Amino acid sequence: MRRDYFGDLAAFAAVADERSFTRAAAQLGLSVAALSRTIQALEDRLGAPLLTRTTRSVALTPAGERLRSLGPDLDALEEKLSGLAGADEEIAGKVRIAAPRHATTALWPALNRLLADHPGIELDLLPPGDEADATVRLGEQVERGIAAIRIGPDLRMALVASPGFLAARQLPATPHELADYPAIVWRDAPLWQLERSTIRPAARLTVADPELALRAALDGVGFAYLFEDLAAPHIAAGRLTRVRREWSASVPGYHLHHARGVASPALTAVVDALRFHPERDNVRRLTLDSGARRPAA
Structure with a gap:
């Protein structure tokens, strides 16, 4: 076979x-x-x-x-x-995973259980772009010889900006008008899906991690299209304003990408631990909505 x-x-x-x-x-x-x-x-x-x-x-x-x-x-x-991997043959080895911090935070419950169940497994969590055994990215990126496994639900987004940034500007009336405003863009998601429209924002700042986009938005650099769970605490505290809530959509959830072929037992255990099952809580929920502040009109 x-x-x-x-x-x-x-x-x-x-x-x-x-x-x-x-x-x-x-x-x-x-x-x-x-x-x-x-x-x-x-x-x-x-x-x-x-x-x-x-x-x-x-x-x-x-x-x-x-x-x-x-x-x-x-x-x-x-x-x-x-039965080949019995009690006398404990799964062991190091697995390097390159992922944005937002993803590793969401996956931590599953990773924590994995470490508890397999004392012989070592995890090396690396930033995006580093050489790794597996890479976490949004959506399924089809590449020859690469397997993509869904590890999380689709993610709700929120268009936000700081109150100071918005005070000096008129709000855009349509999603396409956002192309005329300075924006903070995550390199892995350069296009924004808004109200059934796909736009390429004017990237004043491009970052490698969504949490850097959050920090820049708080500092008033421009509009940011952030994961709802990242933005929610700052919206509730008034540090960010949610803009045009009705434009916001969802993006494909995180997938784990790794080379097809014979995977090490340790990598196989990681894949099994992270594989998304809708009927159970495999990841920390990423669809928080503070509800504390109405969207700007």
Whole structure:
């Protein structure tokens, strides 16, 4: 069995059982697009279609029915494989993760549990851009040879500025007018999604971490489009003003990106610990809304 078959077969089994790519993707912690590519790759390797897809349903082909009938054999193989790392072979090793501080703060509960469960694992949390075994980024960035695993929910955003900055300016009437105002831009999110519009703000300052964007907004450098949970305490305290609340949208949540292939047991444990499951609290909630201050008109 090729090294990537087992995970692909598990993905196929989830779709076959759920009869839905959306429900199976949520169960596996993947995006629908990533799951669809996995199934397509499996069908290409086997040389036969496994599923018939319509806009309303997913059904098994005859080849898919035969493959799904192997389920008990696959379960037995998984059980045998999981027994290879027994109590006498504790998972150990160092895993380097490059991530914005905002992401590592949100993921800390899951990382803390991982460290408690696996005393032999060492984590090295690095800033974005550093060489690492895995990188945390917003959304699923499709690259050849790279796996992307969803590790958090979509994130609510808030358009904000300091009261001093706004005092000397008229508020923009439309999202596109923001292109005429100085802005603070996070390098990983250079485009702003506002009221079904995508704009490229006039970047007076470009930063490598969203928390630096917060600091610059507090200092009156310009408009910032921040994660709602970062902005909420400062909005409540009056240090920032939320502008045009109705324009704000959500952005794709954090994903963990790492090279496909044979992952170390330690990296596999990290992936399993961080994989997002909508039905349980895997990460600290990132959709806070202070409600303490009405948005500026």
